[in-house]
Amino acid sequence: MxxxxxxxxxxxxxxxxxxxxxxxxxxxxxxxxxxxxxxxxxxxxxxxxxxxxxxxxxxxxxxxxxxxxxxxxxxxxxxxxxxxxxxxxxxxxxxxxxxxxxxxxxxxxxxxxxxxxxxxxxxxxxxxxxxxxxxxxxxxxxxxxxxxxxxxxxxxxxxFAQMDTLLHYVYKFGNHRNNQTFQSSLPEGFGYRLAVPSDFENLAEVTRASFSGYFGRFHTDPHIGHKKATKIYEEWIRSCLNGWTDWTSLVTYENQIVGYCSWKKPSSSDLQQSIRIGHCSIIGIHPDYFRRGLSTFLISEGMRQLMSQADYVAVLTHANNLPAQGAFRKLGWNVSGKRKSYHKWLNE
Structure with missing residues (x-):
């Protein structure tokens, strides 16, 4: 301009x-x-x-x-x-x-x-x-x-039209964090490992299944459309694998990826100001494996890895995403705020 x-x-x-x-x-x-x-x-x-x-x-x-x-x-x-x-x-x-x-x-x-x-x-x-x-x-x-x-x-x-409401969940690590344990285990037959870039296609498949019926701001906006809205989450996990987050954890069943969770350590900019807060970026579970405790396990493992690097860990989750909220609350996270998203299309 x-x-x-x-x-x-x-x-x-x-x-x-x-x-x-x-x-x-x-x-x-x-x-x-x-x-x-x-x-x-x-x-x-x-x-x-x-x-x-x-x-x-x-x-x-x-x-x-x-x-x-x-x-x-x-x-x-x-x-x-x-x-x-x-x-x-x-x-x-x-x-x-x-x-x-x-x-x-x-x-x-x-x-x-x-x-x-x-x-x-x-x-x-x-x-x-x-x-x-x-x-x-x-x-x-x-x-x-x-x-x-x-x-x-x-x-x-x-x-502007309101598209969604997100809740900010936060967990505070205690003073005796080395003694903290996050009790969660995988059901028999499931495995756990860290993701590598070559996992993208399988992760994208899980993402399509997990987010196809989602109710976030992209899916709520009729101008974007269902297909593109889901594509945004596929590209989100691609970005995570390419370095936007620090690591992505996977749950597998019979050598197939069925769930994932991506995490960010405290940023260098935050650490310069002694702000030690990590972030849970995105969680995806294939619907065929809902209610198996996979989200709770992945969150617990992420907390375990962040425990020595952060004083707090935070996540934004949709106000209607009750299963995700249940997993966070089960592990001691608390709501600390609310955020609304508004969209305006300028050529209408």
Whole structure:
């Protein structure tokens, strides 16, 4: 997008601005320190992070986001004070699979002290939509947590549709972690090993069977379609095998893969701030082997491997995925938050 187009985005939709004088401009990543009052980190309360750690980690994350292709940050200012911020990036991975130009609102916030928060939130959302349209995007994603009710309201008012609700489950390793045991075993005849790249075709087959009737945001969106929605999960496990996660565990039966679970160790960026949290990325069990305790076993093994490397481990799972939630709760995980996903197709 050229400078003339950017100027157009910044000036769009301002004729009806009835709040106090607000100006919009492009955020220079080098000035992110001035936006520190917007800083947030997922699960920061659970992790008991200091305000300085939250700010440092958030700035690090925002710089990385703004360095992505087709990314932009737009700030709202009143008398040189930054009172609002929105960050939009493209979604190249999703775009390649779905065959549409996909983008996401990565961050959207308004200063709590601003007297017309809802109005400014709506204006920043309009700026994000305008930017996506001017950049020939077909789609815009936005995710909110349970506390962002004003943002939920603004999204729905501007044609976004809620696609799903995810629950954030977290497990905290105890102080005597070396003595912790996670009691779980496989039924007779089942085996366990780590995945290798050559396992992909068999893993894709399990994924198609496991996720064909799923109810996540990709399957819920009628614009994506069932086949492409399932394909996204196939590509997800391919990415895991190619290094997006640190390892993938398998359960086999008669030498056939029947289930898997992929895990991430604490990232180097998190470790720089002494944030020691691992993540469970994706679990897939072939429906023929449901209710055999395979999910519980795979989660238990992942926890065992992370125990010496992390203080916490987290996962996002669908609010309607009761079997998965049961496995996590059985092993001592607790719900720590909720996240909603909203989709907007821009060419309707």
């Amino acid at each position: 050229n400078q003339a187009d950017l100027h157009t985005v910044l000036c769009l939709s301002d004729k009806d601005l009835t709040m106090q004088e607000v100006t919009f401009s492009i955020l220079d990543p080098e000035h992110l320190n001035q936006c520190g009052h917007f800083a947030s980190v997922p699960l920061s309360k659970i992790l008991k992070l200091s305000s300085s750690t939250i700010k440092t980690r958030w700035i690090q994350e925002m710089k990385a986001r703004l360095a992505e292709p087709e990314a932009i940050g737009i700030i709202a200012e009143v008398s040189s004070h930054i009172c609002g911020l929105v960050v939009v990036t493209s979604l190249p991975w999703d775009s390649a699979i779905i065959g549409k130009r996909m983008s996401s609102i990565r961050y959207l916030a308004v200063d709590a002290a601003f007297p017309q928060q809802r109005g400014l939130l709506a204006k920043l959302l309009e700026k994000a939509i305008d930017y996506a349209r001017c950049n020939s995007m077909d789609f815009l994603l936005c995710k909110t947590d349970a506390t962002e009710t004003d943002l939920d309201f603004a999204l729905i008012n501007r044609g």
